[in-house]
Amino acid sequence: MxxxxxxxxxxxxxxxxxxxxxxxxxxxxxxxxxxxxxxxxxxxxxxxxxxxxxxxxxxxxxxxxxxxxxxxxxxxxxxxxxxxxxxxxxxxxxxxxxxxxxxxxxxxxxxxxxxxxxxxxxxxxxxxxxxxxxxxxxxxxxxxxxxxxxxxxxxxxxxxxxxxxxxxxxxxxxxxxxxxxxxxxxxxxxxxxxxxxxxxxxxxxxxxxxxxxxxxxxxxxxxxxxxxxxxxxxxxxxxxxxxxxxxxxxxxxxxxxxxxxxxxxxxxxxxxxxxxxxxxxxxxxxxxxxxxxxxxxxxxxxxxxxxxxxxxxxxxxxxxxxxxxxxxxxxxxxxxxxxxxxxxxxxxxxxxxxxxxxxxxxxxxxxxxxxxxxxxxxxxxxxxxxxxxxxxxxxxxxxxxNTAYNPTMALSARNSARDTAQNGQVREWAVSIRGLNTALSAEGYVVDISLNNSHVGEMVVIAPPKAAVAAGLNTTTNHVIDLSEELGKVGVDTQDVGAVVEYLKANLGSSVLKADGTTIPSTQVPSLSLIVDDIIVTLPKDITELPSYGTRTPHSDITL
The missing domain is CATH 1.10.1280.10 (Di-copper center containing domain from catechol oxidase)
Structure with a gap:
């Protein structure tokens, strides 16, 4: 001590x-x-x-x-x-x-x-x-x-x-x-x-x-x-x-x-x-x-x-x-x-x-x-x-x-949603991911999210030190993968909840890449959480403001 x-x-x-x-x-x-x-x-x-x-x-x-x-x-x-x-x-x-x-x-x-x-x-x-x-x-x-x-x-x-x-x-x-x-x-x-x-x-x-x-x-x-x-x-x-x-x-x-x-x-x-x-x-x-x-x-x-x-x-x-x-x-x-x-x-x-x-x-x-x-x-x-x-x-x-990392303001207004915003607000969609760092023992892994079998984003879980795993490491890696941009590309109206839910049910997928290069279903990774949610975003009025994000609404009927 x-x-x-x-x-x-x-x-x-x-x-x-x-x-x-x-x-x-x-x-x-x-x-x-x-x-x-x-x-x-x-x-x-x-x-x-x-x-x-x-x-x-x-x-x-x-x-x-x-x-x-x-x-x-x-x-x-x-x-x-x-x-x-x-x-x-x-x-x-x-x-x-x-x-x-x-x-x-x-x-x-x-x-x-x-x-x-x-x-x-x-x-x-x-x-x-x-x-x-x-x-x-x-x-x-x-x-x-x-x-x-x-x-x-x-x-x-x-x-x-x-x-x-x-x-x-x-x-x-x-x-x-x-x-x-x-x-x-x-x-x-x-x-x-x-x-x-x-x-x-x-x-x-x-x-x-x-x-x-x-x-x-x-x-x-x-x-x-x-x-x-x-x-x-x-x-x-x-x-x-x-x-x-x-x-x-x-x-x-x-x-x-x-x-x-x-x-x-x-x-x-x-x-x-x-x-x-x-x-x-x-x-x-x-x-x-x-x-x-x-x-x-x-x-x-x-x-x-x-x-x-x-x-x-x-x-x-x-x-x-x-x-x-x-x-x-x-x-x-x-x-x-x-x-x-x-x-x-x-x-x-x-x-x-x-x-x-x-x-x-x-x-x-x-x-x-x-x-x-x-x-x-x-x-x-x-x-x-x-x-x-x-x-x-x-x-x-x-x-x-805003100037350096969102130069076109595109990241605070997916596709054409800004133009159709109601009261300066738009709806965005994402997958919230939580992965246990020790889910595969001391092995790292990558959670891949796909739409129409095309890669949308990933969450990397870096392998923790073996000694930390042996000592009882109990932590998670968390990330949020945006879906709104890809939904816009395929013509899905991100403001229409029903249309988005039906599209994601049919086309959203996930998999896990292990450190040895093999791919397994995400369901085989213990404690891995994948939640599709939407969130209301209030758009900024000028360059000195950032978007304001509300509370995420989960859609448990969309499974990955």
């Missing part, structure tokens, strides 16, 4: 000074570039933008390269930071395993802490990387490069806007400006090469996680020869309607718990995030083809931090639109390295292994709630401006979301 969690921060600090409690790595915010007068903070930038800023791009590539070269037994090495998320399942910074917790990483997948836990995790990565960037900048003896270093924050990859692997991430080499001039260098975004290979079989057992322990470097959608196939990853990303369902979270989800985790019914950022992992790592008949597909290995792939920076950005945008919403207590069905399954989650639950700037007290959801606590922002959120009241910020961010 971590007795420190029951003591006050002040007493902990006193005990740390006295040597009773061991001081830990202090995750204080990055302060360089922050205007102490106005509170203005440097933004994490889109990697497609950052690559065109030669000084910052050059520092980023060299800083990440330096971080990846730090010996793997160093607490602040790339290997150790990546290992916080999943394997090698040992204590980081002396945050020891709870004896009652499953043998897993510290990451909080499948529970309410998912979104907030990754905020200090990214901040830790950013703080360490920023230190390397500062060291590199000094070699230039240039104010331009020093300013770039001061304003450096990690970039994000907006897969919702452009669902493909960025070229600069898929190239083995990149061109940068080094202190000695332009040069082609090894691209640290392409892969991480393990310094000690073969991997330690105790930490990376060869009988688990498919073939991942056999690769000397991270791979994405590998072919049979173990070579990454970024084109295949991009095809997978493009096929999964990431923009559509990203917008659906903003439009349909108004409660923090539902936004934050796929373990709660509805559409969530965690679920969309899962799809990106699965698409980049590789799926099909081999669910852990590449490192991003496995929760236990994913953080070793450098694209992980670009992916999660975008996820944090989407969460921050949602928070700006819904500033009064926050985590409400619930039971943890998944557990982590330091949290047993069945523990009650509150805003005070420690976000281990991240320690506040007193060097003793772990972060919790309250102390990690806002991006300003860590010294960064995003281009769309300039919350320090005098005119940015919470109400105005919410409107501005909503306008951005």
């Amino acid at each position: 971590h007795f420190e969690r029951f003591l006050s921060p002040g007493l902990l600090a006193v005990l740390a000074v006295a040597g009773v409690v061991e001081a830990k790595f202090s995750l204080s915010k990055v302060t360089s570039g922050v205007d102490q007068q106005t509170g203005a903070r440097p933004a994490r930038r889109n990697i497609l933008d950052l690559q065109n800023d030669l000084p910052t791009w050059s520092l980023y590539i060299q800083g990440l390269t330096a971080m990846q070269k730090v010996p793997e037994d160093d607490l602040l090495s790339y290997f150790q930071i990546a290992g916080i998320h999943g394997r090698p399942f040992y204590a980081w910074d002396n945050y020891e395993k709870d004896p009652a917790a499953p043998l897993a990483g510290y990451c909080t997948h499948f529970n309410l802490l998912f979104s907030i836990w990754h905020r200090p995790y990214l901040a830790l990565f950013e703080k360490i990387l920023a230190g390397h960037v500062q060291t590199v900048a000094k070699e230039y003896n240039s104010q331009i490069y020093q300013d770039a270093a001061d304003n450096f924050r990690i970039p994000f990859w907006d897969w919702a806007a452009i669902p493909s692997i960025p070229d600069v991430v898929a190239a083995p080499t990149v061109n940068i400006n080094t202190p000695s001039g332009p040069k082609d260098v090894t691209n640290p975004l392409y892969q991480y090469s393990f310094q000690q290979f073969p991997l330690n079989d105790t930490w990376f057992p060869s009988d688990q996680d498919e073939k991942l322990s056999t690769y000397p470097a991270t791979v994405r959608c590998p072919n049979p020869e173990g070579i990454s196939d970024p084109a295949q990853a991009s095809r997978g990303l493009a096929a999964n309607q990431l923009m559509k369902y990203t917008y659906a979270v903003f439009a349909q989800t108004k409660e923090y718990n539902k936004m934050a985790t796929g373990a709660v019914a509805g559409v969530s950022f965690e679920y969309i995030h899962n799809v990106v992992h699965y698409s980049v790592g590789g799926g099909g008949g081999h669910f852990m083809a590449g490192h991003m597909s496995a929760q236990t290995y994913s953080a070793f792939d450098p694209i992980f931090f670009l992916h999660h920076a975008n996820l944090d950005r989407l969460v921050a945008l949602w928070e700006a639109i819904n500033p009064d919403q926050f985590l409400t207590p619930a039971v943890d069905g998944s557990g982590t390295f330091t949290h047993p399954i069945g523990e009650n989650i509150t805003v005070s639950t420690p976000l281990t292994p991240f320690t506040t700037d007193d060097g003793v007290t772990p972060y919790n959801s309250n102390t990690a709630r806002y991006t300003k606590f860590f010294g960064y922002s995003y281009p769309e959120i300039q919350d320090w401006l005098p005119e940015q009241t919470p109400e105005q910020l919410a409107k501005n961010v909503t306008a951005f979301v």
Whole structure:
């Protein structure tokens, strides 16, 4: 038991000074570039933008390269930071395993802490990387490069806007400006090469996680020869309607718990995030083809931090639109390295292994709630401006979301329904899916929804760690598949309930793809729930509003 969690921060600090409690790595915010007068903070930038800023791009590539070269037994090495998320399942910074917790990483997948836990995790990565960037900048003896270093924050990859692997991430080499001039260098975004290979079989057992322990470097959608196939990853990303369902979270989800985790019914950022992992790592008949597909290995792939920076950005945008919403207590069905399954989650639950700037007290959801606590922002959120009241910020961010992720307003008015709306309202149709993560033991699976034998959408259930399954993992994956768009394409009036019900009875289908590539009827998956429902949607009046979704009405007479 971590007795420190029951003591006050002040007493902990006193005990740390006295040597009773061991001081830990202090995750204080990055302060360089922050205007102490106005509170203005440097933004994490889109990697497609950052690559065109030669000084910052050059520092980023060299800083990440330096971080990846730090010996793997160093607490602040790339290997150790990546290992916080999943394997090698040992204590980081002396945050020891709870004896009652499953043998897993510290990451909080499948529970309410998912979104907030990754905020200090990214901040830790950013703080360490920023230190390397500062060291590199000094070699230039240039104010331009020093300013770039001061304003450096990690970039994000907006897969919702452009669902493909960025070229600069898929190239083995990149061109940068080094202190000695332009040069082609090894691209640290392409892969991480393990310094000690073969991997330690105790930490990376060869009988688990498919073939991942056999690769000397991270791979994405590998072919049979173990070579990454970024084109295949991009095809997978493009096929999964990431923009559509990203917008659906903003439009349909108004409660923090539902936004934050796929373990709660509805559409969530965690679920969309899962799809990106699965698409980049590789799926099909081999669910852990590449490192991003496995929760236990994913953080070793450098694209992980670009992916999660975008996820944090989407969460921050949602928070700006819904500033009064926050985590409400619930039971943890998944557990982590330091949290047993069945523990009650509150805003005070420690976000281990991240320690506040007193060097003793772990972060919790309250102390990690806002991006300003860590010294960064995003281009769309300039919350320090005098005119940015919470109400105005919410409107501005909503306008951005509508422009970026629903550019034609098509996603808030299926087919021609907007033109025939009664009192500004339309009816939409969907399949709500809930799948037990352990339905096939430690095997992942995909629930496929079809209309007229044509694929409409799917829900991916990523395989949970075997140790978590053995410890009693009790969580679900949830998603909502839209049917209105496809119904419109075949000429069915989505506002005519009777017509839709009869059509879906005759033409809607489902199946489940197992990890071994075989397909089985959805009825053979224990506890799988597939519910067709309709919902009344009030359309927005202008770009500063989102659609308003009512209560879903289930149609139990439509079976899949």
